[in-house]
Amino acid sequence: MSRLDSFIRRLEAQRACLDLAACLVAELDGDVLELGLGNGRTYDHLRQLFPGRRIYVCERRVAAHPECIPPAELLLLGDMRDTLQAARVLLGRQVVLAHLDPATGERAASGALAAELAPLIVPLLRSGGVLVSEPAINQVALTPLPLPDSVAPGRYNLYRFVSCQSSA
Amino acid sequence: MSRLDSFIRRLEAQRACLDLAACLVAELDGDVLELGLGNGRTYDHLRQLFPGRRIYVCERRVAAHPECIPPAELLLLGDMRDTLQAARVLLGRQVVLAHLDPATGERAASGALAAELAPLIVPLLRSGGVLVSEPAINQVALTPLPLPDSVAPGRYNLYRFVSCQSSA
Numbered sequence: 654m655s656r657l658d659s660f661i662r663r664l665e666a667q668r669a670c671l672d673l674a675a676c677l678v679a680e681l682d683g684d685v686l687e688l689g690l691g692n693g694r695t696y697d698h699l700r701q702l703f704p705g706r707r708i709y710v711c712e713r714r715v716a717a718h719p720e721c722i723p724p725a726e727l728l729l730l731g732d733m734r735d736t737l738q739a740a741r742v743l744l745g746r747q748v749v750l751a752h753l754d755p756a757t758g759e760r761a762a763s764g765a766l767a768a769e770l771a772p773l774i775v776p777l778l779r780s781g782g783v784l785v786s787e788p789a790i791n792q793v794a795l796t797p798l799p800l801p802d803s804v805a806p807g808r809y810n811l812y813r814f815v816s817c818q819s820s821a
Numbered sequence: 822m823s824r825l826d827s828f829i830r831r832l833e834a835q836r837a838c839l840d841l842a843a844c845l846v847a848e849l850d851g852d853v854l855e856l857g858l859g860n861g862r863t864y865d866h867l868r869q870l871f872p873g874r875r876i877y878v879c880e881r882r883v884a885a886h887p888e889c890i891p892p893a894e895l896l897l898l899g900d901m902r903d904t905l906q907a908a909r910v911l912l913g914r915q916v917v918l919a920h921l922d923p924a925t926g927e928r929a930a931s932g933a934l935a936a937e938l939a940p941l942i943v944p945l946l947r948s949g950g951v952l953v954s955e956p957a958i959n960q961v962a963l964t965p966l967p968l969p970d971s972v973a974p975g976r977y978n979l980y981r982f983v984s985c986q987s988s989a
Binding site: 655656657658660661664665667668693694695697698700701718720721 | 823824825826828829832833835836861862863865866868869886888889
C-alpha cells in the first residue's frame with residue numbers, strides 16, 4: 654500500500670466515523686468541538702453535518718482556506734492544552750461530538766498529544782456524547798463504539814462518554 | 822458536498838487515473854516524470870506502480886516526508902519553467918508517463934500554471950506516452966483518453982501524446 658492509498662483510506666475512515674457519529678448524537682442537544690482546524694476541510698464537513706449546532710474550533714494559528722474559517726466567537730485560539738482548560742467555563746458539559754485528529758505526521762507524537770489532550774476533552778462532553786479520534790485513546794470514561802463497516806479496526810476510533818452520574 | 826468529500830474524490834480520481842495510465846504505458850520503455858513532489862504521497866504511489874523505471878521529480882524545494890525523497894540524481898530542483906526547459910537534454914523524448922498536479926489551492930492559478938507548463942512537458946514525452954493532469958490541458962499534440970469508470974468527466978484528465986512523426 655502506498656502512502657497515497659493509506660492517506661485516502663484514512664480520510665475515508667474519518668468521514669465515515671464523523672457521519673456515523675452525527676447519527677449517534679442526533680437526539681442530543683449540544684455543541685460540536687473540532688480540535689485542530691488545519692486547512693478546514695473537516696470543519697467544512699462538520700458544518701454540513703451539523704447546520705444547526707455551534708461548532709467550536711481549537712487552533713493554534715488559523716491557516717485554513719478562506720471559506721473554512723470559523724466565526725471569531727467560536728474560535729479557541731492558542732495551545733489546546735491551555736484553551737481546553739479555559740473552555741470548561743464556556744463549554745460546560747455541552748459538547749455532543751468532539752473530533753480529535755492531531756495528524757502531526759508522526760505517529761508517536763500524535764499519540765502522545767492525544768493522550769495529553771484526552772483528559773481535557775472528557776470534562777467538556779455531555780453524557781452520551783461521542784469522541785471521534787484518530788489516535789486511539791485510553792480513558793476509563795470513554796467506551797469504544799463499533800466502527801462503520803467500511804473502517805478497519807484501529808484506523809479511526811469512536812468513543813462514547815457516559816457520565817457515572819447518569820443512568821444512561 | 823463538503824470540501825472533505827471533494828478532496829477525497831480528487832485523490833481517488835488521481836489514483837485511479839495513475840493506475841490506468843500505468844497499464845496504458847506498460848509496453849513502452851521509458852521514464853516517469855512527477856511534476857511537483859509536495860509531501861511525496863503521489864511519488865510513493867508512482868514508485869509502487871513503476872518499480873523498474875526511473876522517476877524524475879521536479880520540485881522547487883523539497884519538503885516531503887523523509888521516506889518519500891527521490892534520489893538526488895533524479896531530482897530536478899528549481900522553478901519548473903526553467904528545469905523543464907533544461908530537462909530536454911536529460912530526458913530527451915524518454916518520458917512515458919508525466920503527472921501534473923500543481924494544486925495551488927486556487928483553481929485559476931493552477932490552470933494558468935498548467936497552461937504554461939504543458940508546452941514544456943510535451944517535448945519530453947515519447948510517442949504513445951501519457952500525461953495525467955488535474956487541470957485540463959488544451960494542447961493540439963495531446964489527445965484526451967477515456968477516464969476510469971469511477972472518475973467523473975473533468976475531475977482528472979488523461980492525455981496520450983502521439984508524435985506526428987509516428988505512425989501510431
